[in-house]
Amino acid sequence: MDTYSHLANSARSIVDLTNSERISYIYRDHLIKFDQFNYVTSELDRLFHYPRQIRMPCMLLMGPTGVGKTKAVSAFMRRYRPDAQSQIGGFINPHPVVIMQMPAEPTQQEFLLKMLRAVNAPVTSAMKVSDLERMLVSILRDVGTRIIIIDEFHNLNSSTARQRQIVINTIKNLTNDTSIPIVAVGTSAAQLTIKYDDQMSHRFRPVEMQPFKPGKSLDEFLRTVVAHLPLRQRSNIDTREFKKRLLDLTGGITVNLLRLLSDSAALAIQTGAESLTLDSLSLVPAPLLSIPRQRKEPPFTSA
Ligand SMILES: Nc1ncnc2c1ncn2[C@@H]1O[C@H](COP(=O)(O)OP(=O)(O)OP(=O)(O)O)[C@@H](O)[C@H]1O
Numbered sequence: 590m591d592t593y594s595h596l597a598n599s600a601r602s603i604v605d606l607t608n609s610e611r612i613s614y615i616y617r618d619h620l621i622k623f624d625q626f627n628y629v630t631s632e633l634d635r636l637f638h639y640p641r642q643i644r645m646p647c648m649l650l651m652g653p654t655g656v657g658k659t660k661a662v663s664a665f666m667r668r669y670r671p672d673a674q675s676q677i678g679g680f681i682n683p684h685p686v687v688i689m690q691m692p693a694e695p696t697q698q699e700f701l702l703k704m705l706r707a708v709n710a711p712v713t714s715a716m717k718v719s720d721l722e723r724m725l726v727s728i729l730r731d732v733g734t735r736i737i738i739i740d741e742f743h744n745l746n747s748s749t750a751r752q753r754q755i756v757i758n759t760i761k762n763l764t765n766d767t768s769i770p771i772v773a774v775g776t777s778a779a780q781l782t783i784k785y786d787d788q789m790s791h792r793f794r795p796v797e798m799q800p801f802k803p804g805k806s807l808d809e810f811l812r813t814v815v816a817h818l819p820l821r822q823r824s825n826i827d828t829r830e831f832k833k834r835l836l837d838l839t840g841g842i843t844v845n846l847l848r849l850l851s852d853s854a855a856l857a858i859q860t861g862a863e864s865l866t867l868d869s870l871s872l873v874p875a876p877l878l879s880i881p882r883q884r885k886e887p888p889f890t891s892a
């Protein structure tokens with residue numbers, strides 16, 4: 590009897606299910622840990638445990654759309670999600686990791702409201718900015734925040750130069766007043782925002798997630814992903830041609846790689862081929878592949 594030794598335990602336990610059950614398993618939200626993912630989460634961990642001091646180090650996590658920045662910071666947050674027992678009611682619940690998204694065209698008030706809502710603070714848009722600032726510093730202490738992650742940081746470029754500088758000053762004051770490290774997450778346009786301010790660019794160490802290239806990281810990533818695809822035959826993925834075709838079709842972007850491999854595996858189940866081959870990659874119809882267009886960066890306004 591075939592023991593399906595090419596599969597990870599989770600895939601092995603469902604490989605004998607029906608085609609549709611296996612296909613729906615493929616498209617479930619699996620977390621894949623790979624080189625850059627592990628590096629980013631360990632850097633976040635380092636900041637999380639960094640001894641409190643007046644000038645805390647901060648981080649700028651950047652990379653092209655779809656490389657897995659948000660996935661990595663969300664996985665990190667789940668690591669420190671407080672258990673149900675530590676919930677003490679009202680809005681004062683522990684929030685060791687705060688994640689928020691920079692509003693689309695941020696003003697100082699919208700920024701503060703968004704962060705306060707991220708810790709479930711009872712705020713209304715009628716509240717004054719000075720009150721919101723005071724409230725935020727005191728709530729972050731109460732809820733035990735040790736790291737603040739601001740995703741879609743490049744949205745700041747859509748504000749006017751004046752608004753942008755006010756939000757940047759608010760962020761600098763926040764990390765100084767609370768000794769909480771801040772992680773800005775975004776595409777390369779986020780670096781422009783940081784570079785715009787001297788103090789910020791000294792404080793925010795850039796960490797970059799890059800598309801996959803040929804090499805050990807790609808090999809390990811592929812092995813992990815393919816071992817989780819419940820196909821009944823072993824796939825011959827360890828050839829130069831297979832990897833080259835993958836990179837050509839996906840640009841090495843994580844989300845594209847995962848979609849292409851999932852779509853190919855689903856087709857291999859439907860057709861009965863039961864393994865990935867060089868040809869099966871090209872059989873995925875373009876609409877199924879749905880490689881996202883590179884996002885247009887918001888213009889960097891100077892007035
Ligand atoms: N480590 C991972 N494990 C599983 N799936 C992942 C992983 N990283 C990325 N993905 C897949 O790729 C998609 C895009 O990833 P993510 O949203 O993290 O990209 P991003 O770098 O934040 O892009 P953007 O700049 O557009 O926000 C995710 O929704 C998920 O489907």
Ligand SMILES: [Mg+2]
Nearest residue numbers: 658659660740
């Ligand atoms: Mg993202």
